[in-house]
Amino acid sequence: MKKQIKHHSITVVVVLAILALGAGIFVYSGVYNIGADDPHTRPVFALMQVVRNRSIHLRSKDIQVPNLQDPQLILKGAGQYAAMCTGCHLRPGMKNSEIRPGLYPQPPDLAQTHVDPKVAFWVIKHGIKMSAMPAWGFSHDDDTIWSMVAFLEKLPGMTPQEYQAIVAKAPPDDDMDSGDAENHEHGHPPTSKPVSPEHMPGMGGNPHGHGPAAGQR
Numbered sequence: 001m002k003k004q005i006k007h008h009s010i011t012v013v014v015v016l017a018i019l020a021l022g023a024g025i026f027v028y029s030g031v032y033n034i035g036a037d038d039p040h041t042r043p044v045f046a047l048m049q050v051v052r053n054r055s056i057h058l059r060s061k062d063i064q065v066p067n068l069q070d071p072q073l074i075l076k077g078a079g080q081y082a083a084m085c086t087g088c089h090l091r092p093g094m095k096n097s098e099i100r101p102g103l104y105p106q107p108p109d110l111a112q113t114h115v116d117p118k119v120a121f122w123v124i125k126h127g128i129k130m131s132a133m134p135a136w137g138f139s140h141d142d143d144t145i146w147s148m149v150a151f152l153e154k155l156p157g158m159t160p161q162e163y164q165a166i167v168a169k170a171p172p173d174d175d176m177d178s179g180d181a182e183n184h185e186h187g188h189p190p191t192s193k194p195v196s197p198e199h200m201p202g203m204g205g206n207p208h209g210h211g212p213a214a215g216q217r
């Protein structure tokens with residue numbers, strides 16, 4: 001009897017060793033196609049979806065959602081969205097972008113898709129590994145991220161005209177391409193006026209194109 005158990009354990013160890021070796025050879029050989037134009041197999045995709053969804057759920061379920069109906073917050077979010085998100089997530093009336101077809105996973109069309117506010121806040125702040133979704137929390141405070149979430153609550157179903165109107169009214173965003181996007185802070189309140197040069201000592205000009213730096217790109 002004892003001998004038999006010993007025999008079994010040796011078999012188990014040998015099988016595990018062969019599996020580990022096989023996995024090592026598979027990984028190291030390079031046969032796995034890492035290309036973004038080669039979709040995952042169904043089981044791999046299903047597994048990744050569960051990992052993603054459970055991970056986000058665990059981390060976002062206790063987030064306190066502020067008042068997302070504040071018109072100033074929504075307006076600020078419109079400017080943020082127009083400046084940073086449409087290339088990947090589109091806007092009303094936009095069918096596709098140059099970057100979007102090549103991204104895998106494909107970014108959802110947020111002009112058509114509603115996302116739970118807690119999930120949206122967490123994903124915008126922290127990003128998603130191995131996808132193109134950046135962690136905007138490195139460069140944006142929580143208030144600014146909530147403004148984006150507030151805007152996303154209104155976005156699905158907006159007409160292109162409504163979208164253009166709200167973006168036109170939005171406060172100028174620090175991230176709008178002005179040639180010095182890296183040095184901005186986002187500590188100002190949601191109702192902030194356009195950033196003036198005094199707020200940015202030594203930056204040599206107004207980032208919104210009215211001052212001496214206009215035209216610097």
Ligand code: HEC
Nearest residue numbers: 084085088105106107108115120123124128131132133148
């Ligand atoms: C470079 C492309 C890219 C940019 C720019 C980008 N995203 Fe994403 N985003 C993605 C991708 C890809 C995903 C999907 C990742 C996944 O599901 O694994 C995603 C997912 C999301 C989700 C989660 C959607 C869901 O159904 O759970 C939200 C919300 C989101 N992005 C908001 C934003 C906002 C707001 C901005 C602008 C501040 C932005 N994203 C900018 C690529 C991008």
